[in-house]
Amino acid sequence: MIEAVGLTKRYGDKTAVYNLSFQVRPGAVTGFLGPNGSGKSTTMRMILGLDNPTAGSVTIGGHPYRRLPNAPRQVGALLDAKAVHGGRSARNHLLSLAQLSGIPVRRVDEVLGVVGLQDVAKKRSKGFSLGMGQRLGIAAALLGDPRVLLFDEPVNGLDPEGILWVRNLMKSLAAEGRTVFVSSHLMSEMALTADHLIVIGRGQLLADMSIRDFISANSADFARVRTPDGEREGREKLSSALTEAGGHVLPEPDGALRVTGLPLPRISDIAHDGGVRLWELSPHQASLEEAYMRMTQSAVDYRSTTDQKAGLMQPLPPGAEPPVPVPGQGQPGWYAPPPPRHGQPSAPPQGQPGAAPAGPYAGAPAPAAAPHPYGAPGAGAPNPYAQSAAPPQAPPVPAADPTKPEDAR
Amino acid sequence: MSSPQNPMPQAAPAWQGTAASPHAGYTSPIPVVRTHLGHALVSEWTKIRSVRSTVWTLGVFVLLVLGIGLLTGVVVSSSSSEMSSADNPLTLGFFGLLLGSICLITLGVLTTASEYGTGMIRTTMTACPSRGRVLAAKALVFFLVAFTTTLVSSVLVAFAQTAMLGGSGVRQPSGAEWLKGTVGVSLYLALLGLLSLVVGSILRHSAGAITIMIGVVLAPLVIALFMFTQSLEKVRTALIDYSIPNQLSVFYSNSLTHSGPSGWDPLWIVLAVTALAFAGAWALLRQRDV
Numbered sequence: 001m002i003e004a005v006g007l008t009k010r011y012g013d014k015t016a017v018y019n020l021s022f023q024v025r026p027g028a029v030t031g032f033l034g035p036n037g038s039g040k041s042t043t044m045r046m047i048l049g050l051d052n053p054t055a056g057s058v059t060i061g062g063h064p065y066r067r068l069p070n071a072p073r074q075v076g077a078l079l080d081a082k083a084v085h086g087g088r089s090a091r092n093h094l095l096s097l098a099q100l101s102g103i104p105v106r107r108v109d110e111v112l113g114v115v116g117l118q119d120v121a122k123k124r125s126k127g128f129s130l131g132m133g134q135r136l137g138i139a140a141a142l143l144g145d146p147r148v149l150l151f152d153e154p155v156n157g158l159d160p161e162g163i164l165w166v167r168n169l170m171k172s173l174a175a176e177g178r179t180v181f182v183s184s185h186l187m188s189e190m191a192l193t194a195d196h197l198i199v200i201g202r203g204q205l206l207a208d209m210s211i212r213d214f215i216s217a218n219s220a221d222f223a224r225v226r227t228p229d230g231e232r233e234g235r236e237k238l239s240s241a242l243t244e245a246g247g248h249v250l251p252e253p254d255g256a257l258r259v260t261g262l263p264l265p266r267i268s269d270i271a272h273d274g275g276v277r278l279w280e281l282s283p284h285q286a287s288l289e290e291a292y293m294r295m296t297q298s299a300v301d302y303r304s305t306t307d308q309k310a311g312l313m314q315p316l317p318p319g320a321e322p323p324v325p326v327p328g329q330g331q332p333g334w335y336a337p338p339p340p341r342h343g344q345p346s347a348p349p350q351g352q353p354g355a356a357p358a359g360p361y362a363g364a365p366a367p368a369a370a371p372h373p374y375g376a377p378g379a380g381a382p383n384p385y386a387q388s389a390a391p392p393q394a395p396p397v398p399a400a401d402p403t404k405p406e407d408a409r
Numbered sequence: 410m411s412s413p414q415n416p417m418p419q420a421a422p423a424w425q426g427t428a429a430s431p432h433a434g435y436t437s438p439i440p441v442v443r444t445h446l447g448h449a450l451v452s453e454w455t456k457i458r459s460v461r462s463t464v465w466t467l468g469v470f471v472l473l474v475l476g477i478g479l480l481t482g483v484v485v486s487s488s489s490s491e492m493s494s495a496d497n498p499l500t501l502g503f504f505g506l507l508l509g510s511i512c513l514i515t516l517g518v519l520t521t522a523s524e525y526g527t528g529m530i531r532t533t534m535t536a537c538p539s540r541g542r543v544l545a546a547k548a549l550v551f552f553l554v555a556f557t558t559t560l561v562s563s564v565l566v567a568f569a570q571t572a573m574l575g576g577s578g579v580r581q582p583s584g585a586e587w588l589k590g591t592v593g594v595s596l597y598l599a600l601l602g603l604l605s606l607v608v609g610s611i612l613r614h615s616a617g618a619i620t621i622m623i624g625v626v627l628a629p630l631v632i633a634l635f636m637f638t639q640s641l642e643k644v645r646t647a648l649i650d651y652s653i654p655n656q657l658s659v660f661y662s663n664s665l666t667h668s669g670p671s672g673w674d675p676l677w678i679v680l681a682v683t684a685l686a687f688a689g690a691w692a693l694l695r696q697r698d699v
Binding site for chain 2: 045
């Protein structure tokens with residue numbers, strides 16, 4: 001079991017990790033998520049005693065790593081795939097590590113088999129692909145047959161077969177009662193592997209909860225409603241009727257409406273009463289990826305922008321149309337706001353999408369943070385999807401929503 | 410703290426719920442042994458013999474020492490007038506060893522600094538959190554390898570040279586001269602290499618450490634070359650006296666000057682410097698982030 005208390009690391013005036021406290025328990029895979037540069041690797045290095053924390057402490061089984069007796073027999077770690085001397089063969093690399101911690105030489109060939117590198121054991125690791133390097137790193141982590149395992153981005157560079165293998169390996173290691181702590185920036189991968197999640201952004205804890213709680217607390221069950229294209233009045237009429245009935249309506253970039261707080265049959269009834277035809281009425285669950293992105297949105301350090309090529313363009317010949325931007329270029333500055341029950345974390349997970357609002361939270365008022373679709377027409381830059389699809393009725397979305405950061409946390 | 414308010418209260422009950430899970434932890438069937446310096450020594454021996462740079466640097470070293478030694482032997486024996494009968498014939502091994510020292514410096518630096526360059530150091534320090542033990546093992550293994558290689562090649566060259574010059578009226582070296590000309594220089598050069606290893610551990614950068622160590626070997630002589638003025642005479646003499654090439658030549662009783670170190674002095678000097686640097690590297694290694 002890994003326990004961090006008030007862990008803080010500063011490099012000069014940059015704070016990489018700030019006041020991080022968490023526990024990683026045995027018998028489960030704990031995912032460690034965060035955007036690039038959020039302090040995941042720094043935290044991992046502090047757990048392993050490679051970096052000294054500026055403040056706070058982290059222990060494994062009650063001891064700081066550097067005071068563990070025969071640490072590699074208790075903790076195995078894959079920090080980064082290329083933390084090997086490229087001139088040494090895979091087998092000699094593992095052999096030197098085995099000798100360092102008094103592990104029988106036989107074990108080296110065992111782990112080479114476990115990770116499937118037995119055929120290239122005598123090859124110098126310089127020529128290894130990223131995936132082979134990851135396998136060698138995993139072999140080094142497994143070498144001591146430890147009860148605590150740390151993996152920093154283990155699936156980087158692996159092929160689909162390798163990813164599946166790592167996923168099953170993590171699960172089986174945890175099932176044996178070991179503590180497995182896996183960092184990743186891929187929510188989708190963690191959703192399949194982890195039992196518990198620790199999410200950090202800019203070095204601070206954003207969430208520490210089981211994956212099931214994370215899903216129910218962060219993924220919004222909603223109904224997607226689409227009215228016939230070109231019937232703008234119908235859409236607005238339905239939208240206001242739904243809002244009146246207590247629903248929360250949010251336009252999507254492609255012109256559909258995202259409705260929360262009303263069950264599907266009720267939406268249908270309201271549409272029928274209002275004489276609005278529907279092209280689509282479907283239950284949805286926002287993906288975990290989206291929930292994660294929304295949560296970490298304000299903590300993203302490296303954000304891409306649209307390639308403007310400003311000043312490099314040839315002047316357009318008269319009459320020529322400027323090129324339409326390709327959707328997806330640049331990072332979208334918009335994610336759907338959290339579900340209305342965001343302020344009610346004790347809400348039970350909802351089984352039936354669309355049937356969500358039954359109960360005390362039915363018709364819960366939309367959180368103040370949620371941008372109202374018609375609240376600020378024309379404000380801010382249009383989002384990239386709106387530009388490309390360019391339906392005339394696509395409502396502009398406020399790009400710089402000042403309330404978003406509080407909301408995303 | 411600006412971490413989320415919502416998830417935290419939720420996490421607590423979830424945690425307590427699972428803490429009582431049946432997993433009491435995992436126990437490995439492989440017996441756990443208490444590790445000591447011996448394990449680190451074996452590991453470092455595996456490391457040093459399994460990279461090509463060791464083979465290359467030591468190969469070039471032996472080639473330089475033997476090649477240059479035999480060449481000077483051939484040249485001198487064919488024109489015996491260059492060497493008076495009072496001179497120590499082992500002196501001829503000096504040139505090869507001086508050039509060869511660059512190879513030992515390179516290998517010494519690479520033993521520590523290459524781990525930082527490749528990132529291997531993180532793996533090593535994870536596998537052995539007793540960082541001082543790793544440094545000690547590296548130092549010991551390198552020292553023994555460097556000493557053995559130097560001793561074998563210097564003894565070979567010494568035998569070859571005395572045999573070549575035996576017919577040309579040059580005297581046989583005494584026992585003390587034999588000791589200093591083989592074991593003495595080997596200890597000196599191995600310690601010079603060890604100093605490089607320690608500097609590599611302090612700087613953590615191969616090219617930088619190698620440059621500095623070659624500078625340490627050559628710079629004093631070069632600087633002394635430009636000190637013409639009378640007022641700097643003392644500094645100049647001291648620089649020449651204590652320059653590494655001159656210290657090395659002391660082992661052959663063939664110093665450039667008549668002041669400065671004599672006898673076994675150079676060995677004590679390099680030993681003291683290396684010990685100081687080692688203590689510094691040890692302290693730095695313990696407190697720095699890897």
